Amino acid sequence: xxxxxxxxxxxxxxxxxxxxxxxxxxxxxxxxxxxxxxxxxxxxxxxxxxxxxxxxxxxxxxxxxxxxxxxxxxxxxxxxxxxxxxxxxxxxxxxxxxxxxxxxxxxxxxxxxxxxxxxxxxxxxxxxxxxxxxxxxxxxxxxxxxxxxxxxxxxxxxxxxxxxxxxxxxxxxxxxxxxxxxxxxxxxxxxxxxxxxxxxxxxxxxxxxxxxxxxxxxxxxxxxxxxx
Amino acid sequence: xxxxxxxxxxxxxxxxxxxxxxxxxxxxxxxxxxxxxxxxxxxxxxxxxxxxxxxxxxxxxxxxxxxxxxxxxxxxxxxxxxxxxxxxxxxxxxxxxxxxxxxxxxxxxxxxxxxxxxxxxxxxxxxxxxxxxxxxxxxxxxxxxxxxxxxxxxxxxx
Numbered sequence: 001x002x003x004x005x006x007x008x009x010x011x012x013x014x015x016x017x018x019x020x021x022x023x024x025x026x027x028x029x030x031x032x033x034x035x036x037x038x039x040x041x042x043x044x045x046x047x048x049x050x051x052x053x054x055x056x057x058x059x060x061x062x063x064x065x066x067x068x069x070x071x072x073x074x075x076x077x078x079x080x081x082x083x084x085x086x087x088x089x090x091x092x093x094x095x096x097x098x099x100x101x102x103x104x105x106x107x108x109x110x111x112x113x114x115x116x117x118x119x120x121x122x123x124x125x126x127x128x129x130x131x132x133x134x135x136x137x138x139x140x141x142x143x144x145x146x147x148x149x150x151x152x153x154x155x156x157x158x159x160x161x162x163x164x165x166x167x168x169x170x171x172x173x174x175x176x177x178x179x180x181x182x183x184x185x186x187x188x189x190x191x192x193x194x195x196x197x198x199x200x201x202x203x204x205x206x207x208x209x210x211x212x213x214x215x216x217x218x219x220x221x222x223x224x225x226x227x228x
Numbered sequence: 229x230x231x232x233x234x235x236x237x238x239x240x241x242x243x244x245x246x247x248x249x250x251x252x253x254x255x256x257x258x259x260x261x262x263x264x265x266x267x268x269x270x271x272x273x274x275x276x277x278x279x280x281x282x283x284x285x286x287x288x289x290x291x292x293x294x295x296x297x298x299x300x301x302x303x304x305x306x307x308x309x310x311x312x313x314x315x316x317x318x319x320x321x322x323x324x325x326x327x328x329x330x331x332x333x334x335x336x337x338x339x340x341x342x343x344x345x346x347x348x349x350x351x352x353x354x355x356x357x358x359x360x361x362x363x364x365x366x367x368x369x370x371x372x373x374x375x376x377x378x379x380x381x382x383x384x385x386x
Contacts, residue, residue: 126259
């Protein structure tokens with residue numbers, strides 16, 4: 001990084017670190033760019049809290065589980081420093097639900113839910129269904145024939161992937177149907193009993209959530225090979 | 229021999245998959261039921277059940293086993309399932325062997341495979357056999373019919 005003239009203060013995050021407070025403190029001290037070093041989990045951990053901070057973000061992917069870096073066009077390893085030094089800036093959309101932001105994806109574990117899209121139509125299934133809303137993290141699934149599918153989300157809208165459970169397999173392992181895909185801007189998920197919501201690695205239990213797209217919220221350094 | 233070893237930067241490619249579908253389209257799965265005004269800017273693939281209305285400015289694919297209880301509007305459409313409602317396609321409508329349509333059809337180009345079932349009127353634009361005057365006469369006759377029906381109606385009782 002020093003070869004590219006990139007240097008600055010290094011802050012190590014702990015599990016309970018409030019990234020928003022840390023970044024705001026650094027902005028006051030004169031920081032102009034925040035570089036997140038880590039994998040998808042670190043990226044989500046920092047930006048889910050710090051999405052409201054008015055500062056330029058960079059990303060240096062290190063280690064396994066780096067799917068978001070591919071979407072942003074940032075290679076894992078030394079190549080990322082080259083991308084950082086080029087400072088190609090783009091404003092990215094962020095997902096929002098119940099007063100919280102999510103950057104990678106939101107996951108609702110299989111439950112009996114009703115999904116209403118853009119106040120126009122609603123989708124239901126006979127049995128329980130799983131819902132995944134992708135913002136930057138690609139959605140992957142394996143079909144019955146063991147074929148692997150990957151859908152790379154586009155910027156400008158959120159994509160919801162609904163997978164109803166068709167039957168139970170060995171050891172009560174649920175077998176999912178092929179996903180239904182709905183691009184949307186606003187969605188309401190409701191259920192009679194509480195369901196588990198996992199957003200950027202954090203879990204909570206809700207009975208009704210509203211998911212929206214917050215447009216052009218984060219300014220980010222991206223690569224030329226980005227997927228949007 | 230004494231040269232410093234510079235490790236080559238490792239560019240890890242994103243996980244290669246058998247299939248990638250970057251143009252995300254709207255897909256209604258086989259056991260999903262959609263109710264309401266179902267509208268999309270992109271392609272729609274229906275494998276389940278839709279009630280209400282379906283509207284897209286691009287391609288609508290109704291797969292075998294899918295059921296639509298709604299009026300449908302699309303640019304192009306390929307139907308292999310069942311539709312109960314009027315179908316308005318601005319360009320090409322293709323009905324395969326398993327297609328069933330209970331309603332009127334309006335399109336520019338129609339392709340019907342043997343075995344497809346239809347119950348309704350078919351209207352296709354671009355017929356040059358009928359003159360404008362004939363069309364006007366048809367309209368007059370139609371309006372006259374409405375007037376006579378109005379005359380036949382008994383006056384409202386006050």
